[in-house]
Amino acid sequence: MNVVAAIGRKTKRFLAEFGQISRLLAATVSYIPSTLRNPRLLLIQMEHIGTDSLPLVVVIGFFTGMVSAWQAAYQFKGLITNSFLGSAVSRAIFLELGPVLTAIVIAGRVGASIAAELGTMKVSEEIDALESLAISPIRFLSTPRVVAAFLMMPVLVIFANLIALGGALIVSNFFLGITAKIFFDSVRRFFHVKDVLGGLFKSLVFGGVTALIGVHVGFRTEGGAEGVGLATIRSFVLSSAMVLIMDYVLWTVIF
């Protein structure tokens, strides 16, 4: 009986939280026109979420591309000729590795920092102070962050894809004996625009979801420093899980 009650409580809590996030999303979307009319806050967030994340995305993309090439060569051994390596690696990058790994990195770097920043603002009464100045925290804090993440994530994924491809090319060229011509011929042979666009569409969703969860968790932070710490962890865990769940859902819808 206790187990049933516990499941019931958890389900109720999950549904309540889902409702809160849905309401936050609706309110965040409703402020998009005013955010676009006065885009100063949006531009600041685009710089923070996009430009400032670029070095990390470049490093992750480069190593992801390199390890992908090694792994493809390892799996092809004795089965398929390495002349197909370019297409196998590039499709894996465009479809999955670029969007998902970038989203996980952004969940750690941006989602968690949004939760920590807004959580600190919540516990230090800064969010109450905003409301006391007749400024909607959703308009001032949520919409710029969610829209910026939504817009910048595909840009970061484009960079991640190109850098990862470069990493794969370097490994192929210098360690696996595949020339650049063979590599790019292979990439071209099985290249589908849908792969790239599908990956970028997924990244739009991942960006929005990651920022939205960061804002939701930040706004509901309670307690002091401990609460902020817990909010940061919670934001990363929830965002990462949501990215992987949404990845599966979007795959079934798009492909």
Next chain:
Amino acid sequence: MIEIRGLSKSFGTQTVLRELDLTIHDGETVAVIGQSGSGKSVLLKHIIGLLRPDAGTITVDGLDVTRATERQLEELRVRIGYLFQSAALFDSMTVAENITLGLREHTKTPVVELERIVKEKLALVGLRNIEDRKPAELSGGMRKRVGLARALAMEPAYMFYDEPTTGLDPVTSDQIDQLIDGLTKRLNVTSIIVTHDLFTVDRIAHRVVFLFEGKIYFDGTPKELRLSKDPTVQKFLERYTLINL
């Protein structure tokens, strides 16, 4: 005028306010005292609509805050200055940006005018030449003063002070008291001061209300409070050493 009728609020199983009634007239300076957790700050946050009550009504200048739309609440909040206990300055902004945030969001005040307002409000709270500093570079007393300058920037009709002297040394507390007293007289605003500090009550308030067990237990002048023979009031006063004044 602020009229509160039958205000009740619980957090989980803990009842903080219990059918509370209170009227505050224009121009009054009312101190709200009581033990920690007695609902003083909760009361302030209800008046400005930051919290929704479980029951009861709050009317500010004819507007029922409990039923007001977000738009109506925003219009009301523009007329209320709120000094938070921690000052609640925005850490990512400079002092000048903190003070002018409300004006920049709600008006099209030119930059030159904003700069003039920053200087004027800082002078009003006894500060100058700190416009470009970040809150982290300020002392506790300075942060309170900047919080006060920010609250005054929109020329409010009401000022709410949430424990304005808590955490400050006696000298700085005294300066903040003098400042609030001077501003209240000079600007003729209606003020509510939530405080533990009975020195503040004695110095500034026209009227003092004592919250106990979610209700107003005492309502009178600071002098009447000191002369009260009620054991609960006496116990509170002894704890806070007003008797030694």
